Amino acid sequence: MAAKKKTSTAPAPVPVLTPRALGRATLERQHLLRRTAMSARDAVTHLVGLQAQNTKPPYYQLLARLQGFRPAELSALMESREVVRIPSLRSTIHTHTAEDALTLRPLMQPALDRELTMFRKRLQGVDLERVRELSRAYVEEAPRAPKEIRALLLTEWPEADPLALTIAARCLLPLVQVTPRGLWGESGGVALTTVERWLGRTEEEAPDIEAAALRYLGAFGPASVKDMQTWAGLTRLKEVFERLRPRLVTFRDEHGTELFDLPEFDNVLLGHADRTRVIPAHLKGLNGVGNQNYGSVLVDGFFAAVWRLDTPRDAPAVVTVQELRPLTAAEREALSEEAAGLVATMTRAAGHDLRFATFVDLGR
Structure with missing residues (x-):
């Protein structure tokens, strides 16, 4: 009698990904290995929003990813209300499509609730449901600046902390920053209304x-x-x-x-x-630097430098690249081409000056 051959039931080993493999996969998914022909609207959808604490970063994020991108494309989407600026992920401002502003934003409410919790002691005696009602009626009547919302709420709770009242309204309501705020080449203070009023519709399906x-x-x-x-x-x-x-x-x-x-x-x-996977471990303290004062430079898929664009009046633009590790001649040449494209697309300057330096945080 022949013995039955045993079959293995052990699960297949799980593949292990190196930091480089992970970095390449993420950059491919983010369209940062090569520019794609995707439209700006489709890119905002694919990326599930763009970090937008300041007004210019969303434009630079799309410039780095899309073939032939021009700032007017994103501005037009904002003017037509196909995309909006709204606090969402991590309770920070992001540029989202109108659909995501309606359906994704409610999912992020716990993050805004945690932010509000930090101000609870400064909101003692304040009826938060009343804050919500008053603020909604006020901003839906017309877009309001934060100081106007704060002044209204102080009439109801004159002894309350002014900043805490403003934060409460921001966390309790889905408030969008209306245009011209965020449009390329235009200025405008922050004016807020609800996402439902700005878009003229409410969410059509549950988050x-x-x-x-x-x-x-x-x-x-x-x-x-x-x-x-x-x-x-x-x-x-x-x-x-x-x-x-x-x-x-x-x-x-x-x-x-x-x-x-x-x-x-x-x-x-x-x-x-x-x-x-993208930021070398010894640079982890700088991993947020690109969001405010600087842009980020990836070389061979890793964070290697930061850049800054200055556009003095009646003078060539200045692109300053501050190296986080020494760049080779070939890498500098590639950055020179990127800088030329940056200035040509994002400014009206007739020329530019490219400067290299060792990193010093000029914003601190």
Whole structure:
């Protein structure tokens, strides 16, 4: 009698991704390895929004990703109200499509609730539901500046902390910054109204955290549960990924962290808990520097320098690249071409001067 051959039931080993492999996958997903022919609207949709604490970064983010991008394209979307600026991910301002402003923004309410919690002691005696009602009626009557909202609420609670009242209105309502704020080449102070009033409609379907997780992976994967929590400013997403597990593929990084991804993708900077896939570990203290005072330079897929554009009146534009590690002659030549394209697309300057320097944080 022949013995039965035993079959192995051990699960297949989970692939381990190196930091370089992770970095390449993320940059490909972010359209940062090569520019794509995607429209600005489709890019905002794919990226699930653009960081927009300041008004110019969304334009630079699209310039880095899209072939033939011109600032007027994003401005036109803002003027037609196809995209809006609204506090959402991590309770910070992002540029979202109108659809995401209506359906994604409610999912981020826990992050805004946590921000409001920090001001609870300074809001003692304040009826937050009344704050919501008064603020909504006021900003839906006409877009209002934050100081106007604060003045209105102080008439109701004159002893309350003025800043805390302003924060309460911001966290309790889905407030968009209306144009001309955010338009390229135009100025305008912050004026706020509700997203429903600005868009002339309310959300048509219930927010879906699982759909948001799948979209996140499509733009930022492969990623861990903690990565998405960092990106969104949310907690307790493990159960969401467990529900999605049958629809996903998994990997591990070199530290053993489980990473999830979409099957069709089997193979920046603020979208992951572990950013060493793009930012070298010794530079982690600078990983947010590009959002405010500087732009980020990726060389061979890794953060290697920061740039700054100055446009003095009646003079050539100045592009300053501050190196975080010595750049080679070939890398400097490539940056020279990028700087020329930057100035030609984003300014009216007749020429420019490119300067290289060692990094010094001029904004501190």
